[in-house]
Amino acid sequence: MRSFVLNDFIEYDPQLRVRKPILKVPTVVSEIVCYEPGQSTATHHHPVQDEIWVVLEGHGEIWVGEERLAVEPSSMIFIPAGLRHGLVARQDSRLVLLFIKSPGIPEAVSSAAPSGPGSTASAVLPTPASKLRLEVTDIQTEARDVLQVELRASDGGELPAFEPGAHIAIDLPDGKIRHYSLCNDWRERDRYVLGVARSPQSRGGSLFVHQGLRKGMTVAAAAPRNGFPLDASAERYLFLAGGIGITPILAMIRWCEANGRPWRLAYAVRSAQRGAFLETLSTIGGGSVHLHSDDRESCVFDPIPWLAGAPQGEHVYCCGPAPMMAAIKKAAAHRDPGTVHFEYFNAPTDDAHDGVANRKPFTIELKRSGRSLAVPADKTVLEILEQNGLRVVSSCREGTCRTCETGVCEGTVEHRDYCLTPEEQRESKTMMVCVSRAKSERLVLDI
Ligand code: FES
Incomplete structure (x- = not known):
């Protein structure tokens, strides 16, 4: 038997939440995590480990799947393997949590769940590349309702290079993925700078950045991508x-x-x-x-x-x-x-593709599992995948952000997105499953 005095593990850092391992054996791991007000754990999931959170001190908010919950001392939350979850300490309160995960096998925390036949958790597709951990190092008011946000690697290292026109996709602590263009000099490798406007139609992203994002917080982000490249040969x-x-x-x-x-x-x-x-x-x-x-x-x-x-x-x-x-x-x-x-950054409101009358039903075949699913005229491929337990990573859901890009193996795509280049649409190696459909009766997707 081993016993521990949990108070001995409590320690805060104004820059970053503090994690202190307590126990690590093959059947279970446990640690204490201490948050200063506003510090957070970004949305993530554990592919095979169930997790229990016990709130020892303080107040915060957690989200597990679609559910949000205010937590206070003595709260206990059970998070089954595969469910996306995250947490933020209230702005006026420190927070101390005891985490217990089982089994205790080493496991990389991932934003993707396993996919393919035999998976126990529902799949998350497409599988994102490993994420960057970025610290918010500066926030300034740039103009009315516009913030300038500076991000640096939380380990102080060099960041992946980017080109003018590139953006990064950030996992916000509320579980949403949002895309922000980079506006600093493309030669800088030590920081990314974003401009974020408060949108009156915000579905949570810009509102969170304006109201909840604070200096010292860390966020996960995918490496920069460029869907708006500059043609260097222009006069x-x-x-x-x-x-x-x-x-x-x-x-x-x-x-x-x-x-x-x-x-x-x-x-x-x-x-x-x-x-x-x-x-x-x-x-x-x-x-x-x-x-x-x-x-x-x-x-x-x-x-x-x-x-x-x-x-x-x-x-x-x-x-x-x-x-x-x-x-x-x-x-x-x-x-x-x-x-x-x-x-x-948003889809045109007068889109000629709009209206169910302009859509026809078709079938998608999922290459990795061999499953066939019908896509009726009034549903998108993304909705059908989600209805069938396949959780696809998505963000804008209107064909502008490229988050739901999915490989196409066979069939003819009717591209309805606003992010692939004309050449990429001609090649048709991928499609945005949130809006694009099929011209052929069947599409085989690389899922
Ligand atoms: S979710 Fe943004 S393009 Fe599909």
Whole structure:
């Protein structure tokens, strides 16, 4: 027998939650974790270990699957293997938890569950690459309702490189995955800088960043990806940004300046106070910056004069809200489509694909298990997978973020997303299962 005085393991660190192992034997492991106010454990799951949390001191909030729960001293929570869960200490309270996991075998904490035949937990697909652990090292107000957030590797190491236009997908402590463009210099390897606008339509992501994210917290994130790459062969660049769409554009402008490329920017905002990174833009110099403020000019931004006068060798990069993107698309209809590039952060509201009448049913076959599932006209592939116990990692659920990208082995895809390039859509090696459908009667997916 062994006995322990739990109070001896309690220790806090203002920078990071403190984990102190207590016991580790083949059948069970246990540890004490101490959180300062606002510190958190990001969403994760244990593929084979059941877990028990006992709250020894303090208050916080936990989420297990879809369920959220306030916890207080003496609470005990059981989390079965495979269920995604996370926790945050209340802003006004420290929190001390005793964790007990069984079996006690060594196991990597993962954001993915096992997949394929024989899995006991429901599968999470596609399997994400191993995540980065990032610490929030600075948060500043950049403009009205816009925060600038700086993230660094929590171990102080070098971060994976990124290109102008790239974004990172962050696991927020409430279990959601959100994508944020990187706006700092692509040559910096010690930090990622994001601009995050508070969205009135927030489904939790921007609201959490504005209200819950604090300096010192750690978050998990996937390595940067670039769905909005800059064509380095262009002679010159026209950037059209709306609202928080300035973030990937800012990184592109830094690249233009470093490489001596001519550029011009039209930046549309609802009011001048909402214009983010204006000071940074003024110090970058080089190209011309036109700020359009709806309230000052009593009208929305008109892209026609900008595109009418754009020489053919100029590549156009656009990122902004859906109505602005639709207006730009219309105004750019006369141009070579290969010279006009879009990054959507929400799907157009006038999508011609919308409406069940435009959809037909089809069948998906899951290559790894051999299962066949019918996808009716009024359901998406993602919904059908979820209904059948296959939990797919998703975020926007409207074809803009690329989180649910899934391999396609056979069949013809009807791409309805806003994130694959025209070339990727032609190749059809993958599809966004949240929106895309099949032109053929059957699709074989790499699941
Ligand atoms: S969940 Fe964002 S593209 Fe499917």
